[in-house]
Amino acid sequence: MPDVVIVVDMLRGFLEQGNPLYCGDSARRIIPHVQRLLEQEIARGSKVFYLADRHDPDDAEFKMFPPHCVAGTAEAELIPELASYPGETIPKNRYSGFFGTPLEEKLEALRPGKVIVCGVCTNICVLHTVSDARNRNYEVEIPVDCVASFDPAAHRFALEHMEKVLGAKLTRVAKAEVAAPRFEVDPSVLSGETADIYFLRAVEILKREGINPLATMEVFSSRAGLLCGMHEVHALLDQILPKDNREVWSLSEGDTFEEKEVVLRITAPYQSYGAYETAYLGMLSQCSGWATAARECVEAAQGIPVISFGARHLHPTVAGLFDYAAVVGGCTGCSSVAGARLAGMTATGTIPHALIIAMGDTVSATLAFDKHMPSDVPRIALVDTFKDEPEESVIVAQAMQGRLQGVRLDTPSERGGVTADLVKETRARLDLAGFKEVKIFVSGGLSAERIRYFIDQRAPVDAFGVGSYISGAKPIDFTADIHQVDGQPVAKRGRIPGITPNARLKRVM
Known part of the structure; x- marks a missing residue:
């Protein structure tokens, strides 16, 4: 059965500036993600329906909202960025795509395995369409990076309502594009110095007893999150497992995972990897915790770039791994x-x-x-040291004579920290002075909740710098259990013997 993608109101009237119901920059930022979703789903054979607001000039809806997307006008057209993707357009004149349209009968004919809903606005037409789809017992997925609203608080409420009340599944299309790094496994890991002593003793006993079964170990998580550390685990396993007698399956770096989901399965002679359980669990636990916290901030920012500034809060030997994990979590940059x-x-x-x-x-x-740094280094001035931030922003911009690309507000907590009003004033004074091109970067004590505050207040922030919220994230506990020995199902009490099915795993060795 093919899946179905329902694209809701990705129209010029909602996505282009100057129209009365323009949904804002947050809506514009989902366009590349919707494009990626369509590319993926069309390649898989999914059917695409474009729900399109088409109103009569005297539509009753205009008593609540300004006239918009009147049939025959440019506002009612699909945005140019999506015009080349195949699909069937279904006009509608109410919030739900099911009301007074042929959508229901088309879905009945297709009998899709699931319905993926994206578009705008999350809290209006997306919500009502999802509600009607769930009431018809369709499995519904909502890629959170493919929906948006002009009202950030209502956007979040709608997502929570669709997940927790309607039973829709929240997913994500965008995955951080991070090239697989070449990890060098530390000699202390290979030597066993970092292992829990009981694993070393277990392997020693098995060697002395001449026992080395072909064991299948499965690794699963204590809670849902974003997977990171798997590339390093692969590097370790590649060195320690016999190349002629091993089989390794795993999820990929940057994949999301659910509570108790198997993310890694190793089959090899137990003595080859038994002493390294501490290492591969630790690699996954710490990095996945960091990546998951980074993803929380990225999702809160709704498309505004987030940069990792947390290396200073960690021991320098793990600072690189931390920043790498933050990028896997979606940060667009890192400081180390x-x-x-x-x-x-x-x-x-x-x-x-x-x-x-x-x-x-x-x-x-x-x-x-500006004088000494290479030209490719962004010219961003820190403007909270000696003077009022808006005033100093203008002074520095004037001195830089058009070369200033941005200012960073990092007001300390002793002075109240950075506020939405401060950002708005800085933006206004820069604009009045003729420096509309200068961006505003905010840092200092940021968390996912604090980022949402700036979004809710519609503060014109161009990028966020986040430190301790990500670096101080709680690790995600991973557990490793043997589920098969020499081909025979086995498990400790409380666990199910035998291989745990997970179609998402891919063989990597």
């Missing part, structure tokens, strides 16, 4: 050189307070930065 190297990108940073204080003022420090 080691993390950027693992993620295949250039480290991101602005100007520290120390440089400004050492040079005596922000303008001098910014001009020196």
Whole structure:
């Protein structure tokens, strides 16, 4: 059975500036994700329906909303970015795509395995269409990065309602594109120094007893999250498992996983990997915790870039792994050189307070930065050291004579931290001074909740820098259990013997 994708109201009237019901920049940011969704689903043979608002000039809906998407006008047209994707357009004049349209009979004819709903607005037409689909017993998925609304709080409420009340499944299309790094396994890991002693003793006993069964080990999680650390686990297993007698299946780096879902399955002589359980569980646990926290911030930001600034909160030997995990979680950049190297990108940073204080003022420090740094390094000034942030933003922009690309607000908690009003004032004063191109970067004590505050207040933030919320994330517990020995199902009490089915696993060795 083919699946069905329902694209809701991705129309010029909602997605292009200047129209009375323009849904805002957050809606524009979902366009590339919807494109990716369509490319993936069309390649799989899914059927696409475009629900399109088409109103009469005197439609009753215009008593609540300004006239919009009147039939025959440009507002009622599909946005150009989606025009080349095949699919059938179904006009509608109410919130639900099922009301007064042929959608229901078309779905009945197709009998889809699931219905994927995307588009705008999350809390209006998407919500009502999903509700009617669930009331007709269709399995519904909603890619959270493919829906948007002009009202951030209502957007979040609708997602929660569709998941927890209507029973729809929230998914994600976009996956961080991180090139597989080449991990060098630390000698202390290979030697067993980092292992729990009881694993070393178990392997020693088995060797002395001459017992080395072909054992299948399965690894599963204690809670849902975003998988990270698997590339490093693969590097470890590739070194320790016999190449002529091994089979490894796993989820991929950056995949989401559910509670208790098997993410890794190893079949090999037990002595070859028994001492390394501590290592591969730890690799997955810590990195997945960081990546999951990063994803929370990225989702809260609704398409606004999030950069990892948390390396300073960790021991330097793991700073690179941390920043790499943050990028896997969706951060568009990271501050440490080691993390950027693992993620295949250039480290991101602005100007520290120390440089400004050492040079005596922000303008001098910014001009020196501009003078000595390569041209490909963004010119972003830190503007909260000595003067009022909006005032200093304008002063630095004037001194840079068109070369300033952005300002960073990092107001300390002693002065109330960065607020939405401060961001709005800074934006307004830069615009009035003729510096509309200068972006505003916010950092300092940010969390997913704090990012949502800026979004809800419609603060014109162009990027967020997040540190301790990601670096201090709780690790995700992973557990490893033997489920098969020499081909025979077995398990400890409380677990089900034998291989646990998971069609999402891919063989990697």
